[in-house]
Amino acid sequence: MNNSLKLESHHLNTLFNSLKRDNYTLIAPIISNGSIIYEQVNSAEELPRGWTDEQEAATYRLKKQNDNAYFSYNVSPYSWKKFLFPPHIRLFTVESKGKSFKINSSDAPIPAYAFIGVRPCELNAIKIQDKVFNNGQYTDTVYKTRREKVFIVAVNCTQAGGTCFCVSMNTGPKAKGGFDIALTEVINEDGHFFIADPGSEKGTKLMEDIPCSTARQSEIETAERLVQTTAQNMGRSLDTNDIKKLLFASLDSPYWNDVASRCLTCANCTLVCPTCFCSTVEDITDISGEHAERWRRWDSCFTMDFARVFGGNFRPSSKGRYRQWLTHKLASWIDQFGTSGCVGCGRCITWCPVGIDITEEVKRLKNEY
Amino acid sequence: MANKKPKVAVFKFASCDGCQLSLLDAEDELLAVADAVDIAYFPEASRKMLKGPYDIGVVEGSITTPHDVGLIREIRRMSRTLIIIGACATAGGIQALRNWKDIKEFTNIVYATPEYISTLDRSMPIASFVHVDFELRGCPINKYQLLEVINAFLNQRKPNISAYSVCVECKLKGNICIAVANGIPCLGPVTHAGCGAICPSYKRGCYGCFGPMESPNTSALSKHLFEMGQTGYDIMLAFRSFNAYALEFRKESDAYEK
């Protein structure tokens, strides 16, 4: 059965308007300071039309392209997690009252976000964080209250970035659920249009208000072909065969010394990673000591404080910390959440200041094995 | 409580006074601090001078003369908690650049009667002479961090001062990495956080004003900078600035000194 719709590119903004009408705060890719980031927008015209990005280990450059495409670039330095799992957030305030105190949790209004331009790998990252922040026993309130309101417009990838390897991680380049609407952008002799696939009731309903037609089979196939070509042009690949076994059996490998000599322990990889979820809390007081607050902020297993306890540190060496990150991401994550912690978005490769490449690291580790 | 306010004293050694000024610069907050503590000694701000002992001694500047050595020991003795502030106090400061040269040559050139000059041959951090309870980094320090440290010590809690890299600050702030996106050489990955990532926020590479971060891999960064086209001399200069004499930066600059 064919539910695919054809949305002409000049009607893309109607989608934006419908979402705004439904009181969503629109977040979409825009150009800021020489890179594409996800920020609040008002219209489709703010999208980085005609721009693409070139990503390699430790380099990211924007390039003008004369195709007028809305989505011919890959993932941004920042992932959607910053909206669902804010980098810094106040958990509660406390007022001292004599020998007792009163705790007030935050009741700031939480916006309903519409994420526009979510890539398939990023959809999978959100799915992974859904599992992380609802671990069966406990649910993270901060995440949940934001997540449950989100409307997702996914965009299938019609070009592969230099550091992409979603095919290896089975997370792209085509979205397989987890979205409200998925778009595939097509520019050819027939024009500039999107194949739009509703993925939820919310999505179907929204599309009803938007001028579009049922997509013809040939148009659907054109879109399919673009995505398939993308799959064949992945910038990188990661061999996931027996990956858990490889990592668990390599805890004492000399390889870790090698990577530790290159790793800066700067934490960039974890902060750009769309699935990394570690956080810490900070308690603060005003100078009188009568008002206190607790804040939560992103943390990273690369910081020294991460595994510090009174009287010692469980992971003092950079070798131990890199091993924790890689082993967690690719192996123990599977035990914890039934899925790899890596979606192949390539951010950790692009944004590592010295270009440490997770796909190469796995190869090196295999060679040592 | 009014008469039991903790006594705070601020002292200065070889430095530009910039760090002390950060405290004065914190106008609104300073009033709250002044209300909560008894400023017993702070020549930059007040003529009042109360005798020690002090609950908190705040020290700026590096130790450069034999007289300084005696004085800092005296200050340590008078201060229950000793907090040192700024790159001069924590690493010897910019004046530690002289540590690579012959001090006699300098004094002969600069002073008409060098025989009156009594100086140590190096500019040294405070911790080389006395035990220090807390080191606040920066050239200059961040005034909010100083307020946080004083606040934390007054409330007997842990100061929320992180020793991770400047990169973490950039990321928390939402900056795009200028090294990756613009190819700008940046010391952020090996530099102690605290400034709020000022330079990268303005598309400038980090100068390392806050000194080495908790586990700096300076040689890996240098290697990368070299591959990006920096010369060995550039790299030596990059590490040999405000925190030149901080151990890891010192070693790295020495490695690139030809």
Added chain:
Amino acid sequence: MVHNIDPMIPIPAHIRRVNWETEDTFTLLLEPECGNNNKFQFLPGQFNMLYAFGIGESAISISSDPFKKNTISHTIHRLGIVTNSLSQLKHGDTIGLRGPFGSGWPVENAKGMDVCIVAGGIGLAPLRPVIYSILRSRKKYRKIFLLYGARSPLDLLYRAELEQWGKFPDIHVLITADHGDSSWKGNVGVVTKLFSYIKLDGFRTTAMICGPEIMMKFTLQELQQYGVPPNQIFISMERNMKCGIGLCGHCQCGPKFVCKDGPVFPLPQVSHLLDKKEI
């Protein structure tokens, strides 16, 4: 937990008594404000995150009798800033509390078995609720061994209780100190040496161990010699904890979250990680 409340937000708990157990270890008797006539219920081995106003939180195991529902107690070693702040509190003061979190000791599954409890230092605190539970249904267990080591005789926790417990039939309480003075007539040496004074029927024994990781490692060697099957051995792990509920990532030990999957683990789940560095 007091239900339907954000597990990241503490509830107030009022201090009813402070007992100094040793020079640097004290017990807080707390009355948590559960609201709506709820009782605070926990399993032996679980912990709470205790919040000192404005200072921060510390994960502390519950050391009281699980059948006493109005008050709970925490025995705390004064070490860091938070525990130091907690140590300054008095009767009538309030702290914040989140919990109970984590897994408990296999008190139910150990029924019909010999139970060998091995504790080092403050490690006796999370095992005390086990002893209370066993004493309440004494007949359901076979022999009980409690092997307990501390740095010096002055560092022994719950001395009066230890003496009491030792008076029950078929409860063997063996205590040792790392060093003693001439007034100490008890054992001197590490806790593992106490094994040479008992006869364990390995196969019928459930062992519960809590103490520093190194002590647990050596204890495991002893238990192995007695043929206690690994799945009948339980240990309690320590890691840095911030959230207590498996969300912040800090306490990971291999694939396990110590706060949520532990702190009490059956040995087979963690044994392969114990001899690895920096896991």
Added chain:
Amino acid sequence: MAIKDLSEILQTHPFVNDLTEQHLQTLISCVTNVRFSEGTYIFHEGEEADKFYLIRAGRVALEIHAGKKGIIRVQTIGPGEVLGWSWLISPYRWHYDACVVEDVRALTFDGKCLRTKCETDHNFGYEMLKRFSQVLEQNLKATRMQLLDIYGS
């Protein structure tokens, strides 16, 4: 006490587990049954170490006089354990005082007699060395753990 009784008692002590009959007999020829009451000293630091003891019941504490710190008990030895190895290693002097903290029943062995037998029967000597090495290794392990001050923090 008859040799036969002593042999039976001896065989209940873990120290002689799996010892051949011949070696057992060699040991028995040097054994005496002893008792010490609480508060007495079995030996003192610096004295000639010419014996070792297999403790059957009670408890002995090894003490060091630590000047102004007073007496520190560093190890206790109880049932099933071995007291004393200095008889085997030159210069054959005790390093500690051995104070009885709980009435002791023990078997004691004449060290000089055994040393001679070890010299003449190297198989027996090796057997003794193996067993005492174990005692030493356990002591060393325990001492290291005590040094770590593992319960401290």
